[in-house]
Amino acid sequence: MMRIWNHNTRSSANTDDAAGAAPTGGAITTAGAAAAAGVTAEGASQPEETQRVPLRSEIAAEYKWRLEDIFTDDESWARERAELAAEFPKLAAFHGAPAKSAAALLACLKAQDAFFSRCETLYAYAKMRRDEDNANDKYQAFTDIAMSLITEALAAASYIVPEILAAGRARIDAYLAESAKSADTAELVTYAHYFDDLFRQQEHILPEREEAILALAGDPLGAADDIYTMFTNADLKFPDVKDERGNLAELSEGRYVRFLESGDRGVRERAFHTLYDTYSTYRNTLAASLSASVKKERFLSNVRKYGSAIEMNLDADRVPVALYDRLIEAVDGHLGLLHRYLRLRKRALGLSELRMYDLYTPIVPAADRRIAYEDAVSLVKEGLLALGPRYSADLARALSSGWIDVFENVNKTRGAYSWGTYRSHPYILLNYQSRIDDVLTLAHEIGHSMHSYYTNRTQPYIYSEYKIFVAEVASTVNESLMLNYLIGAAKDETEKAYLLNRQLETIRGTLFRQTMFAEFERTVHKKAQEGEALTPDTLSEVYKALNDKYFAKEVAVDGRIALEWARIPHFYRPFYVYQYATGISAAIFLTERIRAEGREAVDRYMEFLSSGGGDYPLLLLSRAGVDLTSPAPVEGAMRAFEAALAELEKLV
Ligand SMILES: [Zn+2]
Numbered sequence: 050m051m052r053i054w055n056h057n058t059r060s061s062a063n064t065d066d067a068a069g070a071a072p073t074g075g076a077i078t079t080a081g082a083a084a085a086a087g088v089t090a091e092g093a094s095q096p097e098e099t100q101r102v103p104l105r106s107e108i109a110a111e112y113k114w115r116l117e118d119i120f121t122d123d124e125s126w127a128r129e130r131a132e133l134a135a136e137f138p139k140l141a142a143f144h145g146a147p148a149k150s151a152a153a154l155l156a157c158l159k160a161q162d163a164f165f166s167r168c169e170t171l172y173a174y175a176k177m178r179r180d181e182d183n184a185n186d187k188y189q190a191f192t193d194i195a196m197s198l199i200t201e202a203l204a205a206a207s208y209i210v211p212e213i214l215a216a217g218r219a220r221i222d223a224y225l226a227e228s229a230k231s232a233d234t235a236e237l238v239t240y241a242h243y244f245d246d247l248f249r250q251q252e253h254i255l256p257e258r259e260e261a262i263l264a265l266a267g268d269p270l271g272a273a274d275d276i277y278t279m280f281t282n283a284d285l286k287f288p289d290v291k292d293e294r295g296n297l298a299e300l301s302e303g304r305y306v307r308f309l310e311s312g313d314r315g316v317r318e319r320a321f322h323t324l325y326d327t328y329s330t331y332r333n334t335l336a337a338s339l340s341a342s343v344k345k346e347r348f349l350s351n352v353r354k355y356g357s358a359i360e361m362n363l364d365a366d367r368v369p370v371a372l373y374d375r376l377i378e379a380v381d382g383h384l385g386l387l388h389r390y391l392r393l394r395k396r397a398l399g400l401s402e403l404r405m406y407d408l409y410t411p412i413v414p415a416a417d418r419r420i421a422y423e424d425a426v427s428l429v430k431e432g433l434l435a436l437g438p439r440y441s442a443d444l445a446r447a448l449s450s451g452w453i454d455v456f457e458n459v460n461k462t463r464g465a466y467s468w469g470t471y472r473s474h475p476y477i478l479l480n481y482q483s484r485i486d487d488v489l490t491l492a493h494e495i496g497h498s499m500h501s502y503y504t505n506r507t508q509p510y511i512y513s514e515y516k517i518f519v520a521e522v523a524s525t526v527n528e529s530l531m532l533n534y535l536i537g538a539a540k541d542e543t544e545k546a547y548l549l550n551r552q553l554e555t556i557r558g559t560l561f562r563q564t565m566f567a568e569f570e571r572t573v574h575k576k577a578q579e580g581e582a583l584t585p586d587t588l589s590e591v592y593k594a595l596n597d598k599y600f601a602k603e604v605a606v607d608g609r610i611a612l613e614w615a616r617i618p619h620f621y622r623p624f625y626v627y628q629y630a631t632g633i634s635a636a637i638f639l640t641e642r643i644r645a646e647g648r649e650a651v652d653r654y655m656e657f658l659s660s661g662g663g664d665y666p667l668l669l670l671s672r673a674g675v676d677l678t679s680p681a682p683v684e685g686a687m688r689a690f691e692a693a694l695a696e697l698e699k700l701v
Pocket of ligand 1: 497524
């Protein structure tokens with residue numbers, strides 16, 4: 050309910066996505082996922098070699114975000130913190146409220162919202178100040194203080210949900226009916242979806258003592274994930290690899306993609322062999338770890354009385370398992386397009402045989418146009434005109450009202466994200482480097498920000514956080530409109546080819562690849578459910594078969610790739626990555642509708658942007674005009690893929 054973690058970070062299309070495609074939201078993903086993906090943040094913010102990175106004090110105010118719009122200064126932050134801390138006992142005063150009356154329950158929920166919103170505001174200010182200059186200890190301390198306030202608030206309010214559930218659905222429904230007719234508690238009606246979401250999951254909540262035991266087991270149940278993270282981030286080391294000049298260079302997960310992007314095939318091959326041969330040394334440990342994580346899901350879904358792990362995980366967003374199955378089916382039906390793209394790649398690289406390590410090296414040179422930030426702003430305004438006059442007007446204001454921290458400075462957090470609080474306008478952190486990719490990043494992040502802006506203005510606090518399932522839709526619609534615009538306005542064929550290839554790589558990495566991951570998860574969790582042991586051989590056989598299905602028609606699939614499962618951290622976040630695939634499909638589908646229908650599609654889309662978490666994700670999207678239970682969105686994305694492919698085939 051508190052969106053303390055909900056940074057919307059930039060997805061990375063042209064990178065090897067060992068950490069998945071788009072590290073959006075989720076626990077502390079800005080640092081975590083950027084570190085895991087390495088390239089995502091780093092690639093986005095390499096300073097010009099000849100330029101010195103400026104100090105923050107050297108950057109003009111117009112290029113800095115205005116955090117003063119949240120707290121005028123640090124003193125007012127400290128005052129608010131002291132006041133809030135003093136008010137904590139008030140939260141405990143609502144014990145028994147849910148069973149008492151509609152008025153008592155409303156007062157309780159409003160108090161909870163106010164507390165959470167105030168904590169979140171303190172935290173966001175502290176964290177964003179820290180992101181300006183990570184060497185500043187003061188804001189590290191502020192961040193820690195705000196975080197402990199949040200922990201306290203969550204603990205102090207933890208009785209509220211169990212008491213609502215204990216009051217029972219019949220009683221809450223009676224409150225709602227009564228409130229619909231009473232001015233005094235009319236506001237309670239806005240909580241109807243919140244109650245519905247609680248009660249629909251009630252049958253999976255255990256008696257108090259059992260819930261307490263499960264809570265105590267949380268730490269040991271998370272051990273597989275902890276051990277995997279520790280092993281891969283701290284202990285796992287790779288031998289050096291010879292680079293283009295024959296010098297020994299350090300290999301790591303973070304640097305791996307740079308080797309795979311090399312124009313020197315020998316470098317690519319050596320990096321690929323070295324990386325997987327190293328993983329192979331630890332295959333038993335890594336299989337035991339993934340197996341333990343899968344068993345944890347099986348255990349939890351059993352005790353919570355779900356039919357399966359996949360059912361439990363998808364139910365959090367009320368997504369039916371059939372949707373997941375149909376996504377896999379729909380992508381399967383279009384693998385011919387992936388093969389066609391791979392043929393183009395083979396031809397462009399001039400190879401007689403494509404290998405797994407030939408999939409990331411660019412087939413089109415990077416566009417070299419330098420775009421000043423002011424020009425990027427104009428391009429984004431132009432590129433997003435299709436979203437209508439209201440969006441355009443608000444966008445123009447957003448781009449000139451202290452929302453955005455534009456340039457890199459010494460010790461600033463790398464990469465890009467959109468964030469903010471319910472009480473303030475949204476904020477965007479960029480590390481703008483004047484490349485065409487940076488323009489797309491701006492369009493992407495402003496998509497998140499506008500989603501938050503409209504949502505915060507329309508929804509009560511309780512629905513101000515949107516789910517991951519819908520989050521990337523708003524940003525990807527913008528990115529997709531922007532790409533279309535830039536392709537149309539490309540200054541020459543090289544730039545056009547670069548942009549087309551970028552679009553293809555985005556869809557390949559987000560739709561094809563994440564769906565392949567999703568199928569791997571479905572298969573191994575099913576095997577575990579049926580009592581089959583997840584040995585290294587079992588996991589590798591499943592993974593190799595998937596790679597054969599996706600690639601063997603055009604690529605000589607090296608057996609080493611069978612171990613890739615060992616390096617995908619997202620498999621420890623079960624049944625999560627499929628949302629990247631549904632998200633990009635929904636976004637491309639909506640972009641098509643907006644371009645084809647204009648006004649009507651725009652109106653529906655604007656309503657979606659204003660709806661936040663006010664209903665279940667699938668319902669919100671269907672009101673926007675995209676039905677994810679049908680194959681139409683995936684088919685739409687595939688049409689876009691095919692169109693870009695056909696154009697690129699002409700150019701390469
Ligand atoms: Zn994003």
